Amino acid sequence: MYGTMEDGLETPFTAPNQPPKQSRKVPCRLIFAIAAAVVGSSFQFGFNTGVINSPGPVIQVFINETFSERYGLLTSLALNSLWAFTVAVFAVGGMIGGLLIDFWSNRFGRRNGMLMNNVFAVVGGGLMGISQPARSFECLIVGRFIIGIQCGLSTGLCPLYVSEVAPKELRGSLGVVNQLGVTATLLLSQILGLPDVLGNDRLWGVLLAVPVLFAVVQLASLPFCPESPRFLLLDRNDAVGAEEALNVLRTTTDHSAEIGEMRAEQQSQPLVRTKLIHFVQKRSLLQPLAIAVVLQLSQQLSGINAVFYYSTDILKAAGLGLKDASYVTLGVGVVSCTSSDSAEWPCRPRSSQSCCT
Secondary structure, eight states, X not given: OEEEEETTEEEEOOOTTOXXXXXXXXXXXXXXXXXXXXXXXXXXXXHHHHTXXXXXXXXXXXXXXXXXXXXXXXXXXXXXXXXXXXXXXXHHHHHHHHHTHHHHHHHHOHHHHHHHHHHHHXXXXXXXXXXTTTTOHHHHHHHHHHHHHHHHHHHHHHHHHHHHHSOGGGHHHHHHHHHHHHHHHHHHHHHHTSTTTTOSTTTHXXXXXXXXXXXXXXXXXXXXXXXXXXXXXXXXXXHHHHHHHHHHHOSOSOOHHHHHHHXXXXXXXXXXXXXXXXXXXXXXXXXXXXXXXXXXXHHHTTTHHHHHHHHHHHHHHTTOOHHHHHHHHHHHHHHHHHHHHHHHGGGSOSSOEESOO
């Protein structure tokens, strides 16, 4: 657009009181904090969801052999039942971990809660890793249960931390990072689980011990990241700590507006301890509860868990060999990872961004 004519020349029109737009910059320290959280949390959930699939037939042979050495021969039905229990006990642990999220995150904090959660990862991954050399299917089952608790806690702690350290304008885009980490490591578990890599009768124990590596990476990186400023301000009433955390996570030095928003939100919605029964008793909470339940049921009842856990067995029963079935399962992981990546695009801000400062 152009303004009035001066000396025969058109002068560019500038709207008053509207400074030119500047690209928002994402601090490298914020990216580092989110990456550290995702590696030890989302990576654990995705990897342990898919890791049991491709090497499943090999592990079933191991269970059959070790059980028979101590207790006698297993019938086909008993072996299938024991294998189903080994797979499903991960979900049982996940349910327990999920129920602990509220207590864990408020008692220890978001960052420290994730750090302490690595105890479950190291113990669970270690037990699964030593089950093969120790010739103990019991270690495998207990390890799956313990790593399930870790993953259940991770599904709440990591998204909570990411949403609270991210600036408001980037929460939608960065919020997808958690699910992207899950699908990426689910795909990684299927790649490493191929018979030509680690999913064979010699190396499947190493494959199941990979979660220990994720835990070590998070234990080495997350202590250098700040606690959630929102948690420090509203839960711990530590305004100084929240200011210091924002100094690390933001490119600006004046955080009065952001802290003011947090306090205003707290005043408008006082922090009240809500029990599960309150969601049923309060009419205002029934609709959100129904939406959450329907979304979760639509995912769980879609059959996707059966695909992630048993697709190799299903494909083998359909006539494919173990190697071919493993590669078809890998294709499912590629589709899942691609879908999560494409879901992230609509959440990105439309304005140009610099990735790192």
